[in-house]
Amino acid sequence: MTVADSGPGRRGARRQARWPLVLYAICLVAALAAALAAAVPRSPQQGGGIAAARLTALFDTYGDASGQWSGADRTASVRLPDGRILWLFSDTFLGAVNADGSRPRTAPFIHNSAVVQQGDELRETVHGGTAEVPASLVPPPAAGQFYWIGDAQVVGETLQVLVNRYRRTGAGPLDHVLMGTALATFTLPALTPTGVRPLPLDDRISWGSALLRDGGHTYVYGTEAAGEAKFAHVARIAGDDLSGAWEFWTGTTWVPQVAASARVLSGVGTAYGVQRVGGRYVLVTHENNLALSAELVAYSAAGPTGPFEGPDYLYRAPENAAGHIVYDADLHPELARPGKLLISYNVNNFDDAVTYADAAVYRPRFVEADWPRRRPDRRDLPPAPEELTAVAQGAGNADLAWRAGRADDELRHQVHRRDVTAGQTHFVRLGEPTTATRWSADFLVNGHEYEFQVTTVGQRGESPPSPVARMTATVPPPPPPGGLRAVAGVAGDVALSWDPLPFVQVFRVYRRDITEGRPDATLVGTYIGTSATVRSLWHARTYEFTLVAVGGGGNSPPSAPARATAFVTPPAPPAGLTAVPLTDGNVRVTWKTLGSGISYRVYRRDLTRKQTRLDMPSLDTQPEHLALHLEHDHEHEFAVSAVNSGGEGALSAPVRVRARFTPPQVAPRDLRAKAGVGSVELTWRSSVPGGWHRVYRRDLTAREREFTEEKVPVQGDRATIALLRNGHEYEFAVAAVNQAGPGPLSEPVRATPQLPTPTGLVATAAGSDEVRLSWQSAGPGFAYRVYLRDATAGEAWRADQNSVTETQSTAVLLVEGHRYEFRVTTTDDTTESQPSETVAVTVR
Structure with a gap:
């Protein structure tokens, strides 16, 4: 086997760096939950592939020069239907890198992103939010939570991405807990987000470590973090749609219950890759059976669920020797060269000052390994060691001793260990081969049972293992740390x-x-x-x-x-202040962020009114501000200061902008009119809900031709127009209005205000020449006018000279034997309502 890397020495000239709030996926720590992993929907090999060194250089150059993306981890890839490669990342630093290769402390930090590769170039970084205020590509579901990226695939014109939801439990890099798995979708080719759908899965396994399409199914691999160990699990979906029904491998069969999912392999990272090569399946992962390992290893099996054999050691990452950590290995078969496994892995540091001092630390590396491997002839292998013993020591270590199978100064011995109590499925090699026949195995866990084997390493290969030696560790608690x-x-x-x-x-x-x-x-x-x-x-x-x-x-x-x-220096003035006028008369003010924990005060003054700077500036937590309530065609000046617990910093250089309104462009719709007494109530649907409107009217009965504007504008979508003449027909229209003037008129409506008509009129003969009348009240404040006529004499209708305010009246001096008719109207001394129903009575 041969391995080619990208030449890690290019980073040796830079200062070492530390880590941000990212998952150190390689640590055997109970608090470390499983993040998301990598293996894309595997499209057929296209072209000759890309060399690992070229991909490493692409991301190093893009991180230094793009000004968009400076580093990230996770590194999943998927080929899109148009030939582009989409690289998906979890924790991501955005923005430009300083000239000395360092990363600014103010660099935006988000929890997931993507980079688009076109041909042999990285072209674009994709994230949520805006360029000024970026946000995660898959937004957090709630405060204090976030999504980390898993694997992805294309189904038709949709990109499906498995994402795992986490919740922060503290400030440390290991302080988070898995809450479940969701499916994020994007339409292609624009990568427009279409939603995040929680999947009916538990919080035990972070699904999406790898995806593999094979034999009519899509296999989904996941990672379970259990104490100090991590285990691989397998699920599958018929076809290729991840929103379909899932079933889970129990070790013997497939069932629909996720709780029955069985562990198939220990020591995987939170991301790993699975690929079919010929008739076998290869799983490549960072060696996670051992904390802080620098090894990338492969396991192989006859089927996608195992049982897996190995490990085969593919590559030892040199970054560990420089004080960094290595984690999250993945496979990229859609870009691999023939006969090669193309592997990515991520690098970070214990101290976050390192990842700021040297931006190149926190970026993916790529290596290649020949596969399938050549197996040496077992007849040429050296003999296995004999008589291995393992004795527990009081300091928590194990003392190993053995006898060499053959005395030979060129032969060395390799120690291998398996934590039986932790459920490790395979032995992992410890340290470097030694010529000695004794070894002290450290970093054991109290009460755990361990198995040890030793092999002999020669020029022609490695021997079979020695017989197993077992022991149970006795480990005291550590002493108090010193030198804090x-x-x-x-x-x-x-x-x-x-x-x-x-x-x-x-x-x-x-x-x-x-x-x-x-x-x-x-x-x-x-x-x-x-x-x-x-x-x-x-x-x-x-x-x-x-x-x-x-x-x-x-x-x-x-x-x-x-x-x-603690000491907090007041922050520097924000840079990059811009002010952009909007068509609604507001102004959007933006500036470059100064990082987390900073708020901003935005000052403004109206230069047209010759105002001094306002004493009560707005306070914003994001590097943007929407200035409201500005006057049309007035020039305004803005400046911004930054604030932290140490106080307020100096003001930025000011910017000036003229606020301009554009009159509303859309007329109100569905104008309706309801006539009342001397008034009309209008309602409509506005293009600017809650905005201001002008009402227009004209009196058609008075033959008015032009609309008259109501003096007072109204806010909202209703108005009552009063002091109208009852009985007159009016026409109304409405327009939205702002400081630049009114917009187009709505379609007009008509209404006629009316006085209420009296009801319940009753006429009763009383005496030889009188009739008593009574009726129902039309409401408070009205007067009434009584009309009568002598129907026997053929008389026309005539009204009493005086109106009455009561709901009764008496008609006198009537002719005996004549039939009289009566009716009543409501009057406001100017206008009368429609008459009531007519009643008749004969005077006796």
């Missing part, structure tokens, strides 16, 4: 460092606010290595820090405390 130091920075941060402890890799940092008099310490986060940076501290407050080591025997007592007083 706390040094305050200038941005509300305190850098902690401590002395290394043998056989300990994980530490928990606790903090107590001395200034506020807090009695108890709170957990800040869980860290790996011998340093941590605690951020988001308040200016001028004194904090006390303690440290607990987590080893194979449990938790140590806390360290001696260290104190530091």
Whole structure:
């Protein structure tokens, strides 16, 4: 087998760096949940493929020069129908890299993104939000939560991406918990997001570590984080649509219950790749049976569910020797050259200052490995060691001893270990081969049973393993960490460092606010290595820090405390201030972000009115502001300052802009009129809901030809027009209006205000020449007029000279024996209503 890499020496000239809030997927830590993984829908090999060194150089150049993307992890790929390659990433740094290769502390950081490759070039970074205020490509479902990317595939004209949902549980890089798996979809070719659908899966397994289409099914691989180990699981869907019904491999059969999913392999990373090569299946992963391993390994099987054989050691990443960590291996068969496995892996550092000091650290690397491997003739292999023994030692290690199978100065011995209690399925090799016949196995877990084997390594290959030696580890808790130091920075941060402890890799940092008099310490986060940076501290407050080591025997007592007083320098003025007038008269103000924990004050003044700067600026948490309530055609000046707990920084250079409104372009719809007494109520549907409108009217009865504008505009979608003449027909129209004037008129409607008509008129003869009348009230404040006529004499209708305010009246001086008719109207002394029904009575 041969392996080619991209030449890691190109990074040796740069300063080492640290890590941001990203998952160190290789650590055997209980708190470390499984992130998402990589294997794309595997399209057929196209062309001759791309060399690994070329891909590494592409991302290094794009990260340095694009100004869009400077680094990320996860590295899944999928070929789109138009030939483009889409690279999908989880935690991502955006923005430009400094001239010295460092990454600005203000670089935007999101939890997932994509980069589009066209031919042999990386062309575009795809994310949510805007260029000024970027957001994750798959947005978080709730505050304090985020999605990490899994594998992806194309189904028709849709891109399907499996994503895993996580919730932050602390400030440390290991402090998060898996909440479930969802399916994000995008339409092609524009990559327009169409939704995120939660899948009916539990929070035990992060599904999407790899996808494989094979034999009429799509196989979905996942990762289970269980204590210090990680295990592969397999599900499948008939056909290729991931929104279909899933079934899960139990070790013997397929069932629809996710709870029955069985572990098929230990030691996988949170991302790995699965590919069919010839008649067999190869799974490539970072070696995760051993913490902080630099190895990329392969397992093979006759079927997609295993059982898997191996491991075959493919490549040892050199970045570990430089103090970095390696994780998340993946396969990219759609880009591989014939006879090669094309493998990506990710690199990070324990200290986030490293990934800022050298942007090249936090980027994918690519290597190639020949596959299938050539197997040496077993007759040429050296003999296996004999008489292996493993004895538990009190310090938590195991003392191994064996006898060489043959005395030969050229032969060396390789130690292999399996944690039986943790459920490891395969042995993993420890360290480098040795010429000695003794070995001390460290980093054991108290009460765990281990198996050991030893092989002989010669020029022609590696021998079969020795017989197995077993032992149960006895590991005491680690002692308290020593040498804890706390040094305050200038941005509300305190850098902690401590002395290394043998056989300990994980530490928990606790903090107590001395200034506020807090009695108890709170957990800040869980860290790996011998340093941590605690951020988001308040200016001028004194904090006390303690440290607990987590080893194979449990938790140590806390360290001696260290104190530091946080200092926060007021931020610099924001740069890149722009002000853009909008058609609605508002102005959008944007500027370059200064990073997390910063808010902004936006100042403005109306230059046309010769105003001084306002004393009450707005306060924004994002690098953008929408300025409202501006006057049309007035010139305004804006400036922005940044604020943190250390105070307010200086103002930015100001920008000027003229606010301009565009009159509304769409007329209101569905105008309706309901006539009342001397009034008409109007309603409509507006193109600017909640906006201002002008009402227009004309009196058709009075033969008015032009509309008259109501003096007072109305806000909303209704108005009541009063002081109208009852009985007159009016026509109304409505227009939306802003400071630039009214828009087009709506279609007109007509209405006629009317006085109410009296009802319930009753006439009763009383005496020889009188008739008493009564009727129902038409409402308060009205008067009534009585009409009568002598129907016997053929008389025309005549009205009483005086109106009455009561609902009764008496007609007198009538002719006996004559038949009279009566009716009543409502009057406002100017206009009368329609008459009531006519009633008749004969005077007796």
